[in-house]
Amino acid sequence: MDAGTEAVGAQPVLRILGVEKTFGATVALGGVSFDLARGSVHALLGGNGSGKSTMIKILAGVYHADAGELELQGARLDARAMTPARAHAAGLRFVHQQQSTFPEMTVAENLAIGHGFDTDGLSRIRWRALRRRAREILDRYGIDADPRTELGRLSPASQAMVAIARALQDQDGEHEGVLVLDEPTASLPAGEVELLLSAIKRYAAAGQAILFVTHRLEEVLRAADRATVLRDGQVVTTVERAQMDHGSLVELIMGRRVEQALTEIHPVGGRGQVVMRAQGLAGGPIQEVSFAASAGEIVGLAGLLGSGRSSVLRMLFGAGPVEAGAIELDGRSVRFTQPRQAMAAGVAYTPEDRLSEAAFADMSVAENLGIATTGRYFRRGRLRHRAERRDARALAEAYHVKAASVEAPFSSMSGGNQQKVVLARWMRRDPRLLLLDEPTQGVDVGSRAEIWQLVRGAVEAGAAAIVVSSDMEELPRVCDRVLVLRDGRIAAEVGGAELTEERLNHLLLTPEVTR
Numbered sequence: 340m341d342a343g344t345e346a347v348g349a350q351p352v353l354r355i356l357g358v359e360k361t362f363g364a365t366v367a368l369g370g371v372s373f374d375l376a377r378g379s380v381h382a383l384l385g386g387n388g389s390g391k392s393t394m395i396k397i398l399a400g401v402y403h404a405d406a407g408e409l410e411l412q413g414a415r416l417d418a419r420a421m422t423p424a425r426a427h428a429a430g431l432r433f434v435h436q437q438q439s440t441f442p443e444m445t446v447a448e449n450l451a452i453g454h455g456f457d458t459d460g461l462s463r464i465r466w467r468a469l470r471r472r473a474r475e476i477l478d479r480y481g482i483d484a485d486p487r488t489e490l491g492r493l494s495p496a497s498q499a500m501v502a503i504a505r506a507l508q509d510q511d512g513e514h515e516g517v518l519v520l521d522e523p524t525a526s527l528p529a530g531e532v533e534l535l536l537s538a539i540k541r542y543a544a545a546g547q548a549i550l551f552v553t554h555r556l557e558e559v560l561r562a563a564d565r566a567t568v569l570r571d572g573q574v575v576t577t578v579e580r581a582q583m584d585h586g587s588l589v590e591l592i593m594g595r596r597v598e599q600a601l602t603e604i605h606p607v608g609g610r611g612q613v614v615m616r617a618q619g620l621a622g623g624p625i626q627e628v629s630f631a632a633s634a635g636e637i638v639g640l641a642g643l644l645g646s647g648r649s650s651v652l653r654m655l656f657g658a659g660p661v662e663a664g665a666i667e668l669d670g671r672s673v674r675f676t677q678p679r680q681a682m683a684a685g686v687a688y689t690p691e692d693r694l695s696e697a698a699f700a701d702m703s704v705a706e707n708l709g710i711a712t713t714g715r716y717f718r719r720g721r722l723r724h725r726a727e728r729r730d731a732r733a734l735a736e737a738y739h740v741k742a743a744s745v746e747a748p749f750s751s752m753s754g755g756n757q758q759k760v761v762l763a764r765w766m767r768r769d770p771r772l773l774l775l776d777e778p779t780q781g782v783d784v785g786s787r788a789e790i791w792q793l794v795r796g797a798v799e800a801g802a803a804a805i806v807v808s809s810d811m812e813e814l815p816r817v818c819d820r821v822l823v824l825r826d827g828r829i830a831a832e833v834g835g836a837e838l839t840e841e842r843l844n845h846l847l848l849t850p851e852v853t854r
């Protein structure tokens with residue numbers, strides 16, 4: 340970067356001034372102010388429920404602030420009156436975790452969706468022009484892909500880069516606006532994260548201002564020039580790159596020191612009896628999977644997207660088709676065709692997409708906490724609401740769930756808190772087998788350790804856990820052993836001293852590895 344760019348970098352492209360937002364009794368943002376400089380990657384950090392999503396939704400015009408102003412390239416905007424159209428006109432662009440791209444359409448078509456399809460006088464799409472334009476955009480953003488390729492065939496990082504290019508393609512001038520990325524790396528495996536982070540840094544070096552929301556602090560340390568930390572809707576501080584290290588970021592986010600609890604969770608060794616044994620499982624993307632999980636152990640399932648990780652969990656829960664093979668639970672052969680049969684046998688399952696699959700978004704937190712054990716709250720056919728609420732409050736406290744009240748709707752909670760409720764709900768059934776799909780995705784550093792403590796507690800009490808995760812740093816810390824899935828088969832198993840982040844990444848990214 341030359342001196343000229345350095346000078347431009349200091350100039351704020353966006354100023355957020357005293358933004359306030361309350362939901363009923365909850366102060367989601369209590370007067371948030373910070374500046375975003377041109378040509379920089381600016382991380383927005385904070386624990387679950389600290390206000391990050393609310394801030395972004397106000398920028399996007401999805402929520403109206405109660406007070407505050409935004410200054411974009413010198414023009415003042417009332418934060419109370421933002422709309423998606425105003426946000427767009429002011430140069431704000433958003434890429435969310437769910438990228439809303441279309442994997443079965445080509446790269447060129449995906450780019451055209453954000454821009455419009457050129458047509459001739461007869462309303463026919465000008466395909467050649469479309470592809471040419473796509474080629475230019477791909478070149479501009481350094482994406483190595485053919486416009487005619489189906490998007491779903493690209494690597495996950497390239498797909499994310501196409502989503503970013505799509506968001507930025509119609510910026511009027513060069514790098515005038517702000518790109519907001521909401522947990523863009525959440526479902527990317529490590530090698531891919533690196534690719535996306537370098538692309539992000541490259542775009543910033545070319546002058547783009549980027550606001551980046553993430554819970555993954557290693558990524559902040561690797562890519563961010565600056566970080567603003569929110570806690571309980573207030574800005575704790577904005578730190579420069581030179582002042583950042585993992586420990587101090589954690590302390591700023593949580594407002595307390597967090598012991599490196601994850602390392603303590605690491606297996607104590609000694610497996611108990613086999614809880615679950617799968618033999619020759621096949622169905623959907625699963626070709627042939629055989630493995631066992633014993634009392635006292637956490638077994639990880641790693642694999643690239645599409646490797647069949649989530650399908651294995653769904654099959655064990657009676658929620659995915661089992662075309663061949665056998666499952667034993669505590670030595671007895673079982674064949675679940677419906678989740679309720681699995682639940683009755685002591686199997687717990689938390690899906691990756693918790694809002695649509697796991698929880699009942701319109702029901703209250705208390706109802707959601709109770710739902711897996713509703714039987715407890717029925718007496719002579721009547722639901723004992725008071726008992727349910729009392730227990731829900733105790734649980735919410737025990738699990739540090741942040742919600743306005745246990746009567747608040749589940750959908751009003753922040754993402755990480757929703758995950759805690761879903762887990763807490765299952766834990767109280769004393770499950771035999773826990774099936775957890777990305778249990779800490781979107782969960783803050785403090786709660787992450789708490790969630791793993793919970794899982795470790797359950798397996799120490801005699802359960803077995805099977806965990807799908809894309810986080811190769813976390814898996815070795817919390818699992819006793821990890822199975823690597825590829826194309827619907829177990830390609831490798833690693834445990835003991837061999838179980839390291841490097842080894843897992845190597846196994847994931849090397850095609851020809853045998854067991």
Ligand SMILES: Nc1ncnc2c1ncn2[C@@H]1O[C@H](COP(=O)(O)OP(=O)(O)OP(=O)(O)O)[C@@H](O)[C@H]1O
Nearest residue numbers: 362367387388389390391392393751752753754755
């Ligand atoms: N639509 C809503 N209705 C009621 N309360 C809400 C709503 N949206 C957010 N909140 C509350 O505002 C606070 C801030 O939530 P927000 O989603 O902004 O947090 P976050 O920092 O994005 O959390 P996470 O890391 O878990 O995603 C929380 O207490 C949340 O429960």
